[in-house]
Amino acid sequence: MKKNNIAATSTLLVLLVSGYSFAQNPIIRNQFTADPTARVFDHTVYVYPSHDITAAPGKGHPGWFCMEDYHVFSSSDLTDWTDHGIIVSQNNVPWVDSTSYSMWAPDCIYKNGKYYFYFPTRAKDTTWGRGFSIGVAISDHPSGPFIPQPEPLKNVHGIDPNVFIDKNGKAYLYWAMGKIYAAPLKENMLELASGPQVLKGLPEKGLIEGPFLFERNGKYYLTYPHVQKTIERLEYATSDNPMGPFQFEGVIMDESPNGCWTNHQSILNFKDQWYLFYHQNDLSPSFDKNRSIRIDSLFFKSDGTIQKVIPTFRGVGLTDASHHIEIDRYSLKCGAGAAIVFLDTLNPFNGWKTILSQKDAWVQYNAVDFGREKYQAIQVKARSLMDGILQIRLDKNNGPILAEVNIPKSTDWNTIDAPLSKFQPGIHNLVVTVNHNHPVEIDWVRFIK
Numbered sequence: 212m213k214k215n216n217i218a219a220t221s222t223l224l225v226l227l228v229s230g231y232s233f234a235q236n237p238i239i240r241n242q243f244t245a246d247p248t249a250r251v252f253d254h255t256v257y258v259y260p261s262h263d264i265t266a267a268p269g270k271g272h273p274g275w276f277c278m279e280d281y282h283v284f285s286s287s288d289l290t291d292w293t294d295h296g297i298i299v300s301q302n303n304v305p306w307v308d309s310t311s312y313s314m315w316a317p318d319c320i321y322k323n324g325k326y327y328f329y330f331p332t333r334a335k336d337t338t339w340g341r342g343f344s345i346g347v348a349i350s351d352h353p354s355g356p357f358i359p360q361p362e363p364l365k366n367v368h369g370i371d372p373n374v375f376i377d378k379n380g381k382a383y384l385y386w387a388m389g390k391i392y393a394a395p396l397k398e399n400m401l402e403l404a405s406g407p408q409v410l411k412g413l414p415e416k417g418l419i420e421g422p423f424l425f426e427r428n429g430k431y432y433l434t435y436p437h438v439q440k441t442i443e444r445l446e447y448a449t450s451d452n453p454m455g456p457f458q459f460e461g462v463i464m465d466e467s468p469n470g471c472w473t474n475h476q477s478i479l480n481f482k483d484q485w486y487l488f489y490h491q492n493d494l495s496p497s498f499d500k501n502r503s504i505r506i507d508s509l510f511f512k513s514d515g516t517i518q519k520v521i522p523t524f525r526g527v528g529l530t531d532a533s534h535h536i537e538i539d540r541y542s543l544k545c546g547a548g549a550a551i552v553f554l555d556t557l558n559p560f561n562g563w564k565t566i567l568s569q570k571d572a573w574v575q576y577n578a579v580d581f582g583r584e585k586y587q588a589i590q591v592k593a594r595s596l597m598d599g600i601l602q603i604r605l606d607k608n609n610g611p612i613l614a615e616v617n618i619p620k621s622t623d624w625n626t627i628d629a630p631l632s633k634f635q636p637g638i639h640n641l642v643v644t645v646n647h648n649h650p651v652e653i654d655w656v657r658f659i660k
């Protein structure tokens with residue numbers, strides 16, 4: 212699956228309906244994705260992101276966001292993701308301007324046996340007002356098919372819809388348009404029960420958008436991206452009422468280290484662990500309107516405040532020892548002598564490789580699940596212009612050596628097997644290192660029984 216090319220239609224068709232395994236960040240590698248709203252429906256996590264594409268002549272505006280449709284992805288372990296394909300497109304909603312390529316950040320919520328998918332986009336004419344309107348599509352299943360409503364919501368003008376249903380069953384719609392707006396929804400989820408209100412207590416300077424509200428221990432957490440300096444960071448405010456007023460609490464995630472101008476979040480509890488879903492531009496470092504969604508764990512302090520989340524490549528979930536372990540999505544690495552670069556700079560969807568070029572340079576990849584049954588060997592996809600040796604061990608400090616793998620001198624990539632000198636059942640952190648001063652490139656490692 213690693214070699215999929217988004218331009219190859221046949222491959223894409225397979226990806227639309229198949230599962231694939233990317234435990235690490237970014238979690239979706241067959242297309243650009245942004246603005247992830249994650250929900251748990253029936254013990255499964257569903258992610259409803261925006262779908263960034265590249266503008267082309269007659270298709271969107273070069274240099275700006277270009278979004279034609281939405282896919283939904285699901286996972287039962289946050290490691291193996293299934294792409295269920297397109298659920299709503301600008302071309303199948305009667306009121307949408309199908310030349311606008313503006314299918315921005317969506318949300319989806321379950322109520323009374325139906326799944327309601329909310330999406331912001333531009334209307335064909337001004338009957339519903341100028342700028343962005345918000346539409347709804349309804350399904351009997353979280354992965355669709357979704358049937359779009361013939362008209363957008365009345366009295367709602369803006370982007371980034373988010374729906375929250377309180378414990379008493381009352382539903383609220385939040386959205387952004389310079390400020391954050393909110394209104395209770397009627398039982399039918401398709402009409403406002405009363406007029407929109409601007410939420411009070413939020414930052415008044417710098418762009419604020421992307422509201423996502425959740426409740427924990429009777430406290431309502433309103434999270435949102437905000438430009439405090441020059442690009443967005445994720446912040447939150449709390450209240451004892453879903454309509455506010457809110458009190459600013461702090462920063463959930465600092466500005467992107469790669470300069471991705473936007474960020475957009477949702478927060479989810481799954482199997483007693485909290486997670487932050489967000490985006491950066493991993494697969495498009497030089498154009499930040501082609502983004503990729505990520506997940507990292509999120510923790511609350513005992514006083515209910517949120518600990519800042521530091522973005523990682525490793526992401527969340529366990530990696531089965533028999534799967535390709537992409538060590539370039541490392542948990543830790545040494546400062547000098549370990550570099551991560553694209554395998555093919557012309558096709559970032561092929562992923563990354565690790566280059567260890569200095570004696571004792573290392574990368575560490577956490578949470579590899581070896582299970583109970585004994586593994587016999589390790590397999591490595593690697594190449595080196597001079598004979599090289601990779602050492603694989605458990606944990607950085609004095610962990611046992613599992614194997615040494617001879618990498619033959621070659622300009623080609625080789626898949627090399629080596630016996631394991633030791634096996635330890637259970638979940639471990641893996642360290643890959645070299646003991647010479649010439650480079651070895653590694654695509655992945657895996658273990659075989």
Ligand code: FUB
Pocket residue numbers: 245246261276315316370371420421473474475
């Ligand atoms: O994806 C388009 C827009 O960028 C979203 O609606 C905003 O939240 C920002 O992420």
